[in-house]
Amino acid sequence: MNKSISVAVVMTVFNRKEQTEKCISSILKEMDHMSLSTDFYVTDDGSNDGTRELFKHYQEMYTNSKFVVLEGSGSLFWNKGMHLAYGEALKQTSYDFYLWVNNDVEFFTGFLSEILRDYSRAREKQKYVIICGGVRYRDRNELSYGGAINHSEINPYNRTLLTPNGHIQECDCVNGNCLLIPSETATLIGNIDERYEHGFGDFDYGYRLIRAGGQPFVASEFVGKCDRNSVIGSWKDASLPINERFVLKNKPTGQPPYSHKIFLKKWFPKLWLYYWLKPYIGIVSSSLTYRIRKS
Template structure:
């Protein structure tokens, strides 16, 4: 490896033939206490094949106060990874913004969750779907469950009905063709540099959830193509089914459920109101209140808080 390579440039660049149009891609990741998964995700990034000549990748990892040695393990296994450790109070949205601030501001960026295992041709598929990288585009990679039975994360279609609030409906990827979508999950998303210049990075109003949905809807409003790449580009199990420690855990009281619901992990009121007001029009107040009211009703129907 050349000693003159800039800090953070991935060894993936060594596998790419020289020449052609350079494509600088900054891979933005956030992790917390998932050492094995994080290492596997970065390994899958290094194993990418079929990339255009001249592609250069940098991996920027924000370690949110991991106590399991994640940061040191990544530095040892992938010494060219740009690793920065921050507090445990930094979640996905804020971590992705920190990673973006450390990246080349003119680079295309790939949001990559630390529990995603990319298929070897995933990045090449995202680049092909984006088309000419001189144009604005946001490209989403659909994820499947580890048992291969279902789609877990993908793009979304915005469904409008005069009698009901707008909703996001998940799109199943086509095996051969890209699909237009209106929003996305942020598990594996390529944002071209021209799109980034228009949209910026994730809105700091969303420290964890909702930032990816907001970004997709802002791209839609700005007229920037939001595309779902063909096929499933990786595996990532759906974490929404886990209820232990969440507001949906059975047997907890109203106060406990609401405390969990308004935490940064779930539906903190300020970001949630920003999202509703920005994207839901006249329906915003009703949709904003609904998760809190629903949680209270569900808890009180089962038990009362001591």
């Protein structure tokens, strides 16, 4: 890969300006280390912390790159924001790769050259591939997000995260924190499914590739650092009142029932209703257990 490589970086943002700046800066550093043409396609979903001005600054500083910033409604969240930004990037036919990133990831120097090498290794095995970059916690060398293997055709949550081990590994579930999509795969699979509200779209994308005859792979090395979202204060927090947990669970940033139903019926249809109801049962049982132990 000695020729100039063109990459469209795709992300959706809502505030978190400082994290976005660290993320973008860590990606732009790759331009200093390799022959690379990089454009950015970003959905700004109603940020009010100066994020829009940040991208204007980058456009002034990096005139050889495009920074296409699309305005969201303020209620797009991750999946619909990615659908908007990725859809805009897909209108261009000149990119060799599309790179999905989350703006809370700070990438390691050399990450892109490494996953491009992983892409070359994967292409020896399969024509249509994607490379899922694993990220670790900021304070320890432990996987936080990445690719996984699902061990069951009927249980969507019987899966194991795959820690980078120096070799590419086949997977089926992929997180969108760092996802390298070659142009041929992008043409085959198309855009992310717009129906999902926040999550599920990245897992869905990996399953769609497998259904189409392709294969997702986990990158050989960690690509960056990003802490996993905390359970505290979320719908999984057993210390919260049951009714509050139900509300949090059904929000777009939780596990909204509409998106969950689409995902389960599409990929795990045999027991979809059971796994759709199971989180609600889990909320009640874990809350009761917590209160019994506390008393």
